[in-house]
Structures are given as C-alpha cells and as structure tokens.
Amino acid sequence: MHNFSNKNPLVFTIKGLCRVCYTCVRECPVKAIKIIDGQADIITERCIACGNCVIVCSQGAKTYYSSINRTENFIRSKNKTMLCIAPSFVAEFAEIKDYKVFVGMLKSIGFDYVTEVSFGADLVAEKYKNIFENKNKKSIITSDCPAIVNYISHYHPNLVDFLAPIISPAMAMAKIVKQKYGDDIRIIFAGPCIAKKAESNSFDENLTFTEIRKMLENKNISQENIKNSIFDNPISGKGAFFPVNHGLLKSINKTEGFGEGEVITAEGKIKFKEAINEFEKGLLKNHNLELLCCDGCIEGPGMSKGAPKLVKRMNINNYVNNKMKNLSLDKWNKEKAEFSNIDLSRTFEKKDRRLQKPEKNEIKKILILMDKKQEKDMLNCGACGYINCEEHAIAVCEGLAEIEMCLPYTIEKLHKLVEELNKSNLKLSDTKQALKQSEKLASMGQLSAGIAHELNNPLGIITLYSSILKDELDKKNDIYEDIKIIDQQAQRCKKIVGGLLNFARKNKVNLKEINIIQFIKNTFKSFVKPDNIEIKLDVQIKNPKVKIDNEQMMQAITNIEKNAVEAMPNGGIINVKILDKKDNFIIEIADTGTGIAEENIEKIFTPFFTTKGATKGTGLGLPLVYGIVKMHKGKINVKSNNKKENKKTGTTFTISIPRNLN
Numbered sequence: 001m002h003n004f005s006n007k008n009p010l011v012f013t014i015k016g017l018c019r020v021c022y023t024c025v026r027e028c029p030v031k032a033i034k035i036i037d038g039q040a041d042i043i044t045e046r047c048i049a050c051g052n053c054v055i056v057c058s059q060g061a062k063t064y065y066s067s068i069n070r071t072e073n074f075i076r077s078k079n080k081t082m083l084c085i086a087p088s089f090v091a092e093f094a095e096i097k098d099y100k101v102f103v104g105m106l107k108s109i110g111f112d113y114v115t116e117v118s119f120g121a122d123l124v125a126e127k128y129k130n131i132f133e134n135k136n137k138k139s140i141i142t143s144d145c146p147a148i149v150n151y152i153s154h155y156h157p158n159l160v161d162f163l164a165p166i167i168s169p170a171m172a173m174a175k176i177v178k179q180k181y182g183d184d185i186r187i188i189f190a191g192p193c194i195a196k197k198a199e200s201n202s203f204d205e206n207l208t209f210t211e212i213r214k215m216l217e218n219k220n221i222s223q224e225n226i227k228n229s230i231f232d233n234p235i236s237g238k239g240a241f242f243p244v245n246h247g248l249l250k251s252i253n254k255t256e257g258f259g260e261g262e263v264i265t266a267e268g269k270i271k272f273k274e275a276i277n278e279f280e281k282g283l284l285k286n287h288n289l290e291l292l293c294c295d296g297c298i299e300g301p302g303m304s305k306g307a308p309k310l311v312k313r314m315n316i317n318n319y320v321n322n323k324m325k326n327l328s329l330d331k332w333n334k335e336k337a338e339f340s341n342i343d344l345s346r347t348f349e350k351k352d353r354r355l356q357k358p359e360k361n362e363i364k365k366i367l368i369l370m371d372k373k374q375e376k377d378m379l380n381c382g383a384c385g386y387i388n389c390e391e392h393a394i395a396v397c398e399g400l401a402e403i404e405m406c407l408p409y410t411i412e413k414l415h416k417l418v419e420e421l422n423k424s425n426l427k428l429s430d431t432k433q434a435l436k437q438s439e440k441l442a443s444m445g446q447l448s449a450g451i452a453h454e455l456n457n458p459l460g461i462i463t464l465y466s467s468i469l470k471d472e473l474d475k476k477n478d479i480y481e482d483i484k485i486i487d488q489q490a491q492r493c494k495k496i497v498g499g500l501l502n503f504a505r506k507n508k509v510n511l512k513e514i515n516i517i518q519f520i521k522n523t524f525k526s527f528v529k530p531d532n533i534e535i536k537l538d539v540q541i542k543n544p545k546v547k548i549d550n551e552q553m554m555q556a557i558t559n560i561e562k563n564a565v566e567a568m569p570n571g572g573i574i575n576v577k578i579l580d581k582k583d584n585f586i587i588e589i590a591d592t593g594t595g596i597a598e599e600n601i602e603k604i605f606t607p608f609f610t611t612k613g614a615t616k617g618t619g620l621g622l623p624l625v626y627g628i629v630k631m632h633k634g635k636i637n638v639k640s641n642n643k644k645e646n647k648k649t650g651t652t653f654t655i656s657i658p659r660n661l662n
C-alpha cells in the first residue's frame with residue numbers, strides 16, 4: 001500500500017479547477033470539505049475516502065492518488081505480479097462480451113496472473129454466515145466496506161467494537177494469493193473503490209477501474225486480436241454478488257429480515273448514516289447491519305460515470321448465475337478447504353475525529369446571521385446539504401460550512417442586491433446625462449473664453465479711439481453721427497464679449513433667504529404674457545423660506561416661462577407648482593404647448609440649439625438655466641409629449657434644489 005499522509009492525501013482538489021459550486025461540500029457525508037482560498041479543499045483527517053466528491057464534481061476538480069506508476073514499476077520488476085480483480089468488473093467493462101477476452105487484455109498489460117477477488121468473498125461470506133446464524137452473538141456491523149470502517153472509527157468510535165472482526169474479501173484474497181503463490185508476489189487489486197487504496201498493507205497497490213481503462217488505453221490494448229485467457233486459481237463462486245445491494249446476503253442465500261439476529265441492509269451516503277444512528281441509539285436490538293457507503297460497490301467512484309444502474313446489476317446477476325451453472329462444486333469446495341486455515345480475523349482502531357459541539361448561543365448567532373430569527377424562518381429545506389438549519393449553523397461554527405450555502409438566504413440576498421443595483425443603475429444614467437451636459441458646457445466655455453480673450457484687446461483699442469474721435473469732433477461735423485454709431489456698436493461688442501467671459505467663468509451664487517412663493521409670483525411679471533395664456537400657481541410647500549441666488553434664479557425661471565409662452569402660439573396654460581421633497585424644494589413648470597420631439601430632448605440643454613430659427617432663437621436660454629441650477633447643486637428634469645395621438649401635448653420642467661445650501 002502507498003503511504004498516505006496529510007502531505008500525500010488519498011483524495012484531493014486539483015487547484016484551479018474548483019468553481020466553488022458547493023456540490024462536494026453538500027454531498028460529503030462527513031463534512032470534510034471546506035472552502036479555502038476560493039477552492040473547496042479536503043480536510044484529510046476528516047475524509048473517509050468514500051469518493052462522493054469525485055463522483056459529484058462536474059469540473060473534475062476532485063481526484064485521488066493514482067496507483068498506475070507504482071503498478072507499472074511492479075510489472076517491470078523481477079517479481080511476479082498478481083492482479084486481483086473485483087467482481088464489479090462485469091458492470092464496468094460491459095462492452096467486453098467475454099470475460100476471457102478481458103482476462104487476456106489484463107495479461108497483455110503485463111500482469112503474470114489475474115484472479116477474482118470473489119474467492120476471498122466466498123471465504124469471508126462463510127464467516128459472516130456463522131455470525132448471523134449464531135443467535136447468541138452480539139449484533140455486528142459488516143466491515144467489508146473500508147469507507148464504512150473509516151466512518152465508524154472516526155465518527156462513532158464507541159461502535160468500533162461492533163464492527164465484524166473479519167477481514168475484507170480483498171484482504172482475504174491477499175493472504176490466499178501469498179499462500180498459493182509465495183511471499184514474493186506483488187499483489188495489485190483493481191476495483192471500483194477509492195477507500196480500498198488505503199485499506200490494508202496486505203496488498204501492494206489498488207487500481208480503480210478507471211485506472212485500468214487508462215492503462216489499457218496507454219498500451220493501446222483493445223478487444224481485437226487478444227489471446228483469450230482464463231482466471232488463475234483459485235476459482236470463485238457466489239462471492240461475486242458482493243458489489244450489489246444485499247450482495248453479502250445473496251452470496252450466503254439469506255434475505256433481509258427483521259426477526260431476532262437478522263440482518264438489516266443500508267446503502268448510500270444518507271441511509272448508512274441513519275442506520276448507524278439508529279443502531280447506536282439501541283433501536284435495532286439484536287439486529288446486524290450490512291452497510292455499504294456507495295449505493296452498492298457498482299456505484300463506486302472508481303467506476304466510469306454514466307452507465308445505467310440497473311443494467312450494471314443485471315450484468316452482475318447474469319455473470320454470477322452463469323458462473324454458478326458452470327461451477328464445479330467439488331473443485332470449489334476443495335479450494336475453500338485448502339485455504340480454511342487462513343486467519344480471517346481482524347481488529348479495528350478507534351480514531352476519534354469528532355469535533356466538540358459549539359455553544360448554543362454561538363449557533364444562535366450564526367442562525368441570526370442567516371436571517372433565521374424565529375422558528376418559522378427555519379425552512380430546513382436541506383439545500384445546504386445538512387439535515388436542518390441548526391446542523392448547518394453548527395457546521396458554520398465549526399468552520400466547515402459557509403452561510404452562503406443556505407439557498408433561501410442567498411436568493412433573498414441576491415434579490416436585494418438586484419434591487420440595489422437597479423437603483424444605482426438609474427442613478428448612474430442620470431449622472432451620465434448630467435456629465436455629458438457639463439462636458440458640453442465646459443467645452444463651450446473654453447471656446448468662448450478663448451475667443452473673448454483674443455477679441456478683448458483689439459475691441460478695447462477700437463472703443464478707446466472711437467470715443468476719443470467722438471469727443472474731439474464737433475457735433476456739427478458731417479461724420480460725427482457715423483463715428484457715434486461706430487462707438488455705440490463697439491461698446492455693444494465689448495458687452496457681448498464681457499457676457500461671453502461671464503458665461504465661461506464659473507460664476508458663484510450669491511445665496512439669500514427669500515420667500516419662494518413671492519419669488520415665483522415676481523417671475524410672472526418679467527415677461528409679456530399674451531391674453532390667450534393663463535398662468536396657474538399651485539403652492540404645496542410648507543416652509544416657503546429658501547436660500548437661492550435671487551437674480552440668477554429669476555433669469556432661469558423666466559427663461560423657462562418664456563419658452564413655455566413661445567411653445568403655445570395658440571394659447572394655453574402654464575401650471576407652476578412649488579412643493580417639498582425630502583430635503584429639497586421643487587419648482588415644476590408645465591405648459592400645454594407643442595411639446596419637444598423625442599430626438600431633441602437630449603439636445604435642448606446644448607448651447608446654440610434652437611428650433612426657432614436663427615433670427616428668433618439663440619439656443620442659449622436652457623444652457624444658462626442648466627448652469628444656474630447646477631450652481632445651486634440642484635437637478636433639472638424634463639418630460640415632454642409632442643405627439644397628439646398619445647395624449648395632450650406639453651412640456652414639464654422640474655427643478656429640484658437642496659434646502660441646506662451654504
């Protein structure tokens with residue numbers, strides 16, 4: 001047997017392949033898997049080598065020590081080699097129609113002899129028969145499954161004394177082979193089990209069927225052109241039933257029963273644990289337990305994945321029945337007698353790996369973290385892999401499980417996260433819009449500042465000389481009027497340039513407390529309202545005292561109101577509303593005008609964008625409004641409909657300004 005240790009573990013994770021799906025954590029019957037550094041790692045001391053994780057990992061991230069190299073070395077050595085093949089080979093190599101071809105293939109690998117483990121099972125089965133039939137003996141738990149033996153010695157050490165003191169069929173076979181072929185022979189096993197690799201020193205290596213397939217493949221050995229061969233002695237009988245459910249009972253012509261001293265069977269990672277629990281509690285008085293960790297060895301982790309379950313059982317049945325038909329009972333009995341001297345007894349060690357149960361309040365703390373505050377929150381759904389929420393919480397306390405393994409908790413968390421994400425997405429798109437706008441304004445500012453700066457000096461000279469000329473000229477002079485116009489226009493140009501410089505400069509706001517109701521009423525007086533337009537004011541604000549830059553905000557609001565008037569050439573209503581919203585106050589200005597076309601909505605805050613024609617519109621109104629609102633740390637929104645078929649047309653501007661400005 002290879003030497004296993006923490007550094008050379010039997011079952012382990014291939015780093016990098018684990019995608020942390022928790023399947024192995026859930027499926028491990030002894031909670032020997034823990035998430036470490038983003039990988040589901042195996043805690044070697046806790047592992048019973050059942051291989052469940054190897055079976056369930058879809059990523060192939062769980063694997064086990066490979067016996068191929070050492071086996072090949074044995075084959076190359078001068079010692080003879082014996083391959084003892086487990087009876088489940090019929091289930092694994094179902095595509096090989098004749099076992100003689102299979103034996104031929106195995107010998108082509110280089111094994112000198114090939115025999116069946118089932119002869120060992122034949123001998124062991126008789127021992128069990130004796131125990132089961134002796135009603136005065138204490139109840140036992142069968143010990144031919146090495147994962148079950150590991151489980152009991154690690155997690156129910158007080159039951160070790162109940163393990164049948166009998167060696168496994170494989171261990172028996174090793175003794176038989178040595179007796180028959182001599183001590184120098186190298187004994188290699190092949191079967192569906194991983195735990196067997198660490199079962200006993202009595203054999204040299206233990207290959208899984210998957211490894212046998214690999215060896216055949218490496219040597220290009222196929223069914224074709226193979227010299228048939230037969231199993232070497234000793235020949236076996238019904239022991240070949242061992243790898244199926246109730247296999248041991250079948251091989252001794254017994255059925256499961258519930259009478260005194262009868263045998264109860266339990267297979268698979270859930271049922272065997274339940275059976276042991278009931279046995280430990282003394283509920284199964286005077287009954288024996290036949291336990292297998294897998295659902296029969298034919299479902300073991302060393303088998304290829306995906307073969308149909310019942311077909312495997314059927315193949316075993318057919319093989320054993322056929323074997324029994326052709327078996328020379330005489331020869332079989334003679335061989336059994338030949339090895340009757342072999343000592344099949346065994347003892348077991350207690351290797352307690354149980355953890356101390358955490359304190360009640362520790363468990364409660366974890367349950368609260370998992371949002372399980374009351375009895376009704378305990379769904380006990382089992383999705384985490386534990387029988388109930390409390391068991392899961394205990395495993396979390398022990399550092400073996402994660403809170404996130406609770407599916408209802410994780411789903412709830414995810415829902416909340418999605419909600420938050422949606423909210424921040426909305427915020428983000430608002431901010432994006434605002435950013436776009438301020439970028440436009442900034443580049444517009446830069447451009448105008450550049451032009452204004454360049455024009456300012458020559459304009460200064462023009463205004464200086466034109467005013468000197470004007471002052472020096474007699475008013476009656478013919479050109480006095482012309483010079484006066486030049487001077488006036490030059491002064492105007494200076495004003496415009498000054499205005500542009502203003503626009504470019506980041507003006508500050510001059511905040512003053514005002515009454516917003518009065519303020520809005522004043523805005524109505526700063527433009528000419530045609531008779532066909534009605535203005536309505538809806539005051540909902542509780543405290544009308546707010547801080548704003550009176551002049552600038554006046555400019556902003558009147559700009560919006562003027563636009564509203566211009567959008568209603570045939571008359572309409574301007575509805576102005578003032579209201580509170582949390583720490584902000586809101587001014588809403590709605591008109592019943594033409595509305596803004598959808599494709600223009602994005603452009604209206606862009607400088608120089610106008611639909612009013614070059615003579616009427618400047619396209620500088622809304623950019624200014626935007627700038628003023630931003631300087632008040634506020635927000636401006638627009639909603640508009642220009643399609644008559646939808647509903648009434650019109651536009652609503654909403655300005656929101658925080659109250660706590662300073």
Ligand code: ADP
Pocket residue numbers: 559563564567591593594595596604609610611612616617618619620621622623651
């Ligand atoms: P201008 O009024 O000089 O065109 P603005 O910046 O004030 O420039 O407005 C830009 C454009 O936005 C307008 O030309 C118009 O197309 C659109 N607009 C603004 N307010 C309204 C409104 N209340 N109804 C319809 N369109 C509007």
Ligand code: MG
Pocket residue numbers: 559562563621622
């Ligand atoms: Mg305008």
